[in-house]
Amino acid sequence: MEAIMKRIQKALERRFSSKEISLEPVWGRMIAGWVISKSFDGLTGAERQRKVWSLFEKHLDEKDRARLGIFLTFTPLEEKGVLDEGFDDFAASSKRAKKPVATKSNGVMRRKTMSKGRQTAAAR
Secondary structure (H helix, E strand, O other), rough: OOHHHHHHHHHHOOOOOHHEEEEEEEEOHHHEEEEEEEOOOOOOOHHHHHHEEEEEEEHHHHHHHHEEEEEEEHHHHHHHHHHOOOOOHHHHHHOOOOOOOOOEOEEEEEEEOOOOHHHHHHHH
C-alpha cells in the first residue's frame, strides 16, 4: 500500500506541492485523496478533475489507476469553509439562491443578466 501511495503522491507533485495533497487508503485496496490548491480558483469541477486525472493518466500505469478512488478538489477558501463550518453548512450556504436583479423596461419587469464575456471575466 505504501508503494502505490508514493507513486500517486509523486504523480500529483508534478503539478501540486506536497502541502496541497492528502492521500488515504479506503475500501481496503483503494486510495482516495484531496487536492487543495489556489490553482483551482475560477475552474469548474470538471476542469479541476481533468487537472488531477490527467496527471494520473500520464504518470501511473493502468494497474495503479485501477486502485484510485475519489479525489476531491478544493481551493483553500473552499477547504476552510468545509472544515470551519462543517460540510453540511458549507453546502447549504453555497446553494442559497441569490435574488436576481430586476430592471423595469417599457413597464415590464425584466431580470438583469450579464453577457457571456462579463460572466467569464467575473468568474476569474
